[in-house]
Amino acid sequence: MEIEKLKVPPAYQAVSTELQKHILSGALKPGEPLPSEIELAAKFGVNRSTVREGIRQLESEGLVRREGRKRLLVTVPHSADLAPRTTRALVMHEVTFEELWEVAMVLEPLAAQLAASAASDAQIAALKANLDATSAVVERGISPGKLDLEFHSLVSAAAANKVLLLSREPVGLLLYPAFETFQMQLPQAARRLVEAHREVVAGIERRDGAHAELWMRKHVADLKRGWELAGLSIDQRIEPGVTP
Amino acid sequence: MEIEKLKVPPAYQAVSTELQKHILSGALKPGEPLPSEIELAAKFGVNRSTVREGIRQLESEGLVRREGRKRLLVTVPHSADLAPRTTRALVMHEVTFEELWEVAMVLEPLAAQLAASAASDAQIAALKANLDATSAVVERGISPGKLDLEFHSLVSAAAANKVLLLSREPVGLLLYPAFETFQMQLPQAARRLVEAHREVVAGIERRDGAHAELWMRKHVADLKRGWELAGLSIDQRIEPGVTP
DNA sequence: AGGCAAGTTTTTGTCCGACAATCGGTCAGT
DNA sequence: ACTGACCGATTGTCGGACAAAAACTTGCCT
Numbered sequence: 001m002e003i004e005k006l007k008v009p010p011a012y013q014a015v016s017t018e019l020q021k022h023i024l025s026g027a028l029k030p031g032e033p034l035p036s037e038i039e040l041a042a043k044f045g046v047n048r049s050t051v052r053e054g055i056r057q058l059e060s061e062g063l064v065r066r067e068g069r070k071r072l073l074v075t076v077p078h079s080a081d082l083a084p085r086t087t088r089a090l091v092m093h094e095v096t097f098e099e100l101w102e103v104a105m106v107l108e109p110l111a112a113q114l115a116a117s118a119a120s121d122a123q124i125a126a127l128k129a130n131l132d133a134t135s136a137v138v139e140r141g142i143s144p145g146k147l148d149l150e151f152h153s154l155v156s157a158a159a160a161n162k163v164l165l166l167s168r169e170p171v172g173l174l175l176y177p178a179f180e181t182f183q184m185q186l187p188q189a190a191r192r193l194v195e196a197h198r199e200v201v202a203g204i205e206r207r208d209g210a211h212a213e214l215w216m217r218k219h220v221a222d223l224k225r226g227w228e229l230a231g232l233s234i235d236q237r238i239e240p241g242v243t244p
Numbered sequence: 245m246e247i248e249k250l251k252v253p254p255a256y257q258a259v260s261t262e263l264q265k266h267i268l269s270g271a272l273k274p275g276e277p278l279p280s281e282i283e284l285a286a287k288f289g290v291n292r293s294t295v296r297e298g299i300r301q302l303e304s305e306g307l308v309r310r311e312g313r314k315r316l317l318v319t320v321p322h323s324a325d326l327a328p329r330t331t332r333a334l335v336m337h338e339v340t341f342e343e344l345w346e347v348a349m350v351l352e353p354l355a356a357q358l359a360a361s362a363a364s365d366a367q368i369a370a371l372k373a374n375l376d377a378t379s380a381v382v383e384r385g386i387s388p389g390k391l392d393l394e395f396h397s398l399v400s401a402a403a404a405n406k407v408l409l410l411s412r413e414p415v416g417l418l419l420y421p422a423f424e425t426f427q428m429q430l431p432q433a434a435r436r437l438v439e440a441h442r443e444v445v446a447g448i449e450r451r452d453g454a455h456a457e458l459w460m461r462k463h464v465a466d467l468k469r470g471w472e473l474a475g476l477s478i479d480q481r482i483e484p485g486v487t488p
Numbered sequence: 489a490g491g492c493a494a495g496t497t498t499t500t501g502t503c504c505g506a507c508a509a510t511c512g513g514t515c516a517g518t
Numbered sequence: 519a520c521t522g523a524c525c526g527a528t529t530g531t532c533g534g535a536c537a538a539a540a541a542c543t544t545g546c547c548t
Contacts, residue, residue, distance in 0.1 A: 010529090010530060010531090024335075037500070046532085049293055049296075050532080052501090053300045053530095054300075057300050057303070060301035066500090068251075070539090070540065070541090071499080076336040082329060082330055085305055085321070086326055086330070088268065088321065089321040089326055089410065090407060090410065092321065095406050095407050099405045099407045100407050102354065102407070102408065103407045106354050107347075107350065107411075110347070110350050161347065162334070162339050162343055163334060163344050164347050166337075166414075167351075171407060254500090254502090256501080280528060281529075282527090282528080293501095293503075296529090297501095310529090313509075314511070314512095314528085314529085315528080
């Protein structure tokens with residue numbers, strides 16, 4: 001006879017999962033406030049401290065949000081809630097530049113292609129603004145810094161694919177800050193970056209998905225070339241560049 | 245003079261972020277135990293309840309894990325910790341079949357291609373075992389169910405790319421259960437699935453990346469064809485299939 | 489009637505103390 | 519050497535308490 005180690009989850013976890021069910025089932029819709037801690041404690045038949053511990057879990061998962069000392073609001077987890085955790089996990093797993101690059105090499109061109117069909121006028125304008133800012137900064141010999149990161153976020157936002165948006169974010173968050181590490185050694189790299197960005201934007205504006213995709217592919221491929229030219233190993237561990 | 249409303253984060257959040265810093269900085273390595281709650285409370289100069297609330301956040305992020313009523317152990321977040329959250333987020337964002345499919349259409353072939361170069365003998369054996377099981381099940385007219393899900397997990401695990409593994413998981417978790425929804429209406433679909441799986445495995449075994457990638461691409465493309473043949477809209481919302 | 493100011497009630501954040509259950513180890517007894 | 523009772527440490531849960539902030543009421547004034 002098999003006896004399996006029966007697990008009795010602590011009460012605070014029960015509270016957490018129970019509230020999750022209520023939110024997922026739609027009984028509590030995004031935007032609505034949760035009952036007060038005292039009410040919840042009474043309903044679940046546990047102490048307020050226990051409820052609070054359960055709430056902390058939901059809070060860190062982005063299912064509820066508290067602004068100041070106000071009531072908890074049900075929210076739908078945003079990319080900004082999830083991406084940092086995934087990014088942390090990737091860093092702790094000691095992913096290499098190559099692993100990141102391989103994934104970026106398929107996700108970024110897809111984003112560019114989809115953006116060409118789906119980008120709104122406002123999004124194209126934002127891309128152009130980013131392009132001008134990047135260009136101006138690079139002319140002065142300064143590193144594009146966060147502008148590069150922002151560019152790729154804008155492209156994937158314009159792609160109107162929420163799955164892509166969420167999947168791509170952690171990769172970009174780690175990969176593009178890596179550009180900074182070799183950009184000083186390769187002055188021409190920044191100019192190539194601006195050129196590629198320009199062509200991607202041009203493709204998106206002309207609704208030319210193939211063009212946007214092609215140049216995005218070149219652009220990401222360039223990233224690896226630059227990495228290698230700078231004498232960095234492909235197996236180099238990635239450090240967290242930005243901590244948002 | 246501008247006075248901005250300065251925000252004082254609650255103490256439990258300070259505890260959480262402080263512990264995060266210690267873990268990320270490497271002062272606390274994975275596998276090591278955290279100090280006891282009482283010690284932490286003393287060190288941070290806060291009450292034990294406050295410490296406990298902070299710990300809950302780390303716990304739900306997969307940075308620490310508790311087994312039974314023992315000390316907390318520092319751990320590196322595993323795919324199983326993150327994927328469910330991302331999956332939930334995708335469901336709450338009401339992603340469509342098409343959005344999922346578009347991303348799968350680039351990630352899965354990449355996984356197959358990389359697996360062809362990197363798969364270990366044990367992983368190939370696991371793939372074959374999965375293939376046999378799937379084949380046997382389909383012969384009996386039963387739905388492959390979780391075996392399909394497992395197949396794609398095995399492929400991406402064999403790809404030896406941790407970024408891909410983490411990025412792909414939430415997509416697979418939502419997409420493959422969707423197969424069940426139309427599989428009954430299209431009896432030939434299951435046989436096509438087995439054939440595609442077989443070719444992918446063959447490609448991986450022969451270290452023929454192009455072959456594996458090609459058939460994986462066909463396989464994922466088939467998924468959309470099946471979806472459309474079953475009369476389902478591409479814009480259909482995706483329901484959570486499995487809740488792990 | 490409508491708007492504003494002061495007061496009252498709720499609610500959150502934090503603390504204190506307490507106790508049963510469990511874990512880990514010690515130590516005597518067989 | 520193995521068993522089982524004992525003991526300290528730690529966690530899970532509870533009860534209550536209180537200051538600060540937010541939300542709500544009330545009453546006054548125009």
